[in-house]
Amino acid sequence: MHDVIVIGGGIVGASAAYHLAKSGAKTLLIDRRDKGRATDAGAGILSAETSGASLPASWFPFALQAVGYYSPLIGELESEGVGDTGYAVTGELIVAVDDDELDAYAEKKRVIDERQHGRGLPSVEDLHEVSPAEARELFPALGQVQKALYFSGAARVDGRLLAAALLKMAERSGLANRAEGVDSLIVEGSRVTGVQVGSETISADQVIIAGGAWSVAFGTQLGVQIPVEPQRGQIIHLSLPETDTGKWPIVDAFHGHYMVAWADSRVVVGATREVGSGFVPYTSAAGVHEVLGEAMRVAPGLSSAQVADIRVGLRPRTADNLPVMGGIPGVEGLYLAMGHGANGLQLGPFSGKLAAEWALGVENGVDISAFSITRFGG
Numbered sequence: 001m002h003d004v005i006v007i008g009g010g011i012v013g014a015s016a017a018y019h020l021a022k023s024g025a026k027t028l029l030i031d032r033r034d035k036g037r038a039t040d041a042g043a044g045i046l047s048a049e050t051s052g053a054s055l056p057a058s059w060f061p062f063a064l065q066a067v068g069y070y071s072p073l074i075g076e077l078e079s080e081g082v083g084d085t086g087y088a089v090t091g092e093l094i095v096a097v098d099d100d101e102l103d104a105y106a107e108k109k110r111v112i113d114e115r116q117h118g119r120g121l122p123s124v125e126d127l128h129e130v131s132p133a134e135a136r137e138l139f140p141a142l143g144q145v146q147k148a149l150y151f152s153g154a155a156r157v158d159g160r161l162l163a164a165a166l167l168k169m170a171e172r173s174g175l176a177n178r179a180e181g182v183d184s185l186i187v188e189g190s191r192v193t194g195v196q197v198g199s200e201t202i203s204a205d206q207v208i209i210a211g212g213a214w215s216v217a218f219g220t221q222l223g224v225q226i227p228v229e230p231q232r233g234q235i236i237h238l239s240l241p242e243t244d245t246g247k248w249p250i251v252d253a254f255h256g257h258y259m260v261a262w263a264d265s266r267v268v269v270g271a272t273r274e275v276g277s278g279f280v281p282y283t284s285a286a287g288v289h290e291v292l293g294e295a296m297r298v299a300p301g302l303s304s305a306q307v308a309d310i311r312v313g314l315r316p317r318t319a320d321n322l323p324v325m326g327g328i329p330g331v332e333g334l335y336l337a338m339g340h341g342a343n344g345l346q347l348g349p350f351s352g353k354l355a356a357e358w359a360l361g362v363e364n365g366v367d368i369s370a371f372s373i374t375r376f377g378g
């Protein structure tokens with residue numbers, strides 16, 4: 001008998017399992033490790049201040065809290081002796097290259113300025129426009145840009161490494177881990193009492209569903225709509241031997257793509273956003289063409305880079321691009337932590353922590369009412 005079962009071992013489930021195990025709860029993580037797990041492909045951009053500009057207003061305060069949680073979490077993991085998670089504050093350049101990007105640039109700058117001034121922030125050093133030449137000094141592969149805004153606070157993390165680190169630490173605290181698929185939930189009366197894995201019934205007091213895009217499958221059984229759908233993202237890792245890319249900032253342009261540089265002479269460029277892709281995480285000719293074409297447009301200095309890896313992930317996307325968090329009315333002991341879409345690496349560790357706290361009965365005071373499953377009327 002377990003205190004809590006966590007379904008899914010991406011960034012959200014790994015974080016929930018970490019916080020549960022650390023608190024002493026008898027926890028079982030069940031993860032099918034599907035091909036296309038979003039956490040394994042995510043670019044790793046962490047910058048609430050400069051992202052989600054078109055999302056509903058409830059996203060921003062939550063995202064600020066979530067990204068703010070990175071600093072104590074990484075500090076804690078480092079003090080526990082985990083290896084590198086790729087986490088670093090590198091800053092971000094938001095650039096307009098072609099004329100068709102200038103309006104979007106101005107609008108994004110306006111939103112970021114408004115958000116920051118609303119919070120009494122930031123200093124000019126933290127957020128300011130830079131000249132095209134200064135932009136290229138920061139990210140030498142850039143071509144000619146017309147406008148560039150620099151934000152010093154943006155960070156990046158390697159989702160794969162972070163999820164693995166959380167699970168390693170959780171296992172040290174007693175987490176049990178099974179690489180299997182949960183077929184269904186066991187619900188008796190108005191309470192969840194465990195899960196079904198093949199012919200085996202596994203009992204638990206509480207269950208957290210953190211199954212990413214695959215979470216949708218539980219809706220039918222529960223008689224609610226869980227409107228999370230897969231959105232395929234293809235992303236390419238470019239290697240630049242002999243080039244020190246460790247301090248290059250994140251670059252964000254306005255045809256929906258970005259670049260993230262890492263310490264090992266690598267720049268990750270992406271990504272496609274394929275709505276309606278279904279559960280088919282494959283690399284397509286059109287996807288690779290789109291990603292490399294956009295990277296070359298913004299940063300022609302990458303054209304001689306070696307293609308080191310191509311990853312594909314299925315973002316768990318909801319219709320309003322907000323996550324689905326909290327309980328399901330009428331089913332005690334069951335918690336949802338899913339639907340983080342294009343922002344799951346930013347939000348995921350915090351969401352997992354919250355889910356763990358709900359299961360432990362810890363009052364955290366975080367307002368997640370905007371993310372309730374009930375907003376879909378299911």
Ligand SMILES: Cc1cc2nc3c(=O)[nH]c(=O)nc-3n(C[C@H](O)[C@H](O)[C@H](O)COP(=O)(O)OP(=O)(O)OC[C@H]3O[C@@H](n4cnc5c(N)ncnc54)[C@H](O)[C@@H]3O)c2cc1C
Pocket residue numbers: 007008009010011012013030031032033034035036037038039040041042043044045046159180181182183210211212213214215232233234235270271272312313314315316337338339340341342343344345346347348
């Ligand atoms: C190309 C790309 C770029 C991205 N870039 C960024 C970025 O820069 N910044 C950012 O914040 N986010 C980014 N994201 C989004 C982010 O990666 C995701 O939102 C996040 O990783 C989702 O985490 P998750 O744990 O909810 O789901 P996942 O990582 O998909 O994990 C879900 C897990 O649950 C398991 N599972 C599902 N159903 C079951 C079941 N029935 N039984 C057992 N196990 C089950 C699956 O096998 C899987 O392992 C990006 C995503 C992609 C694809």
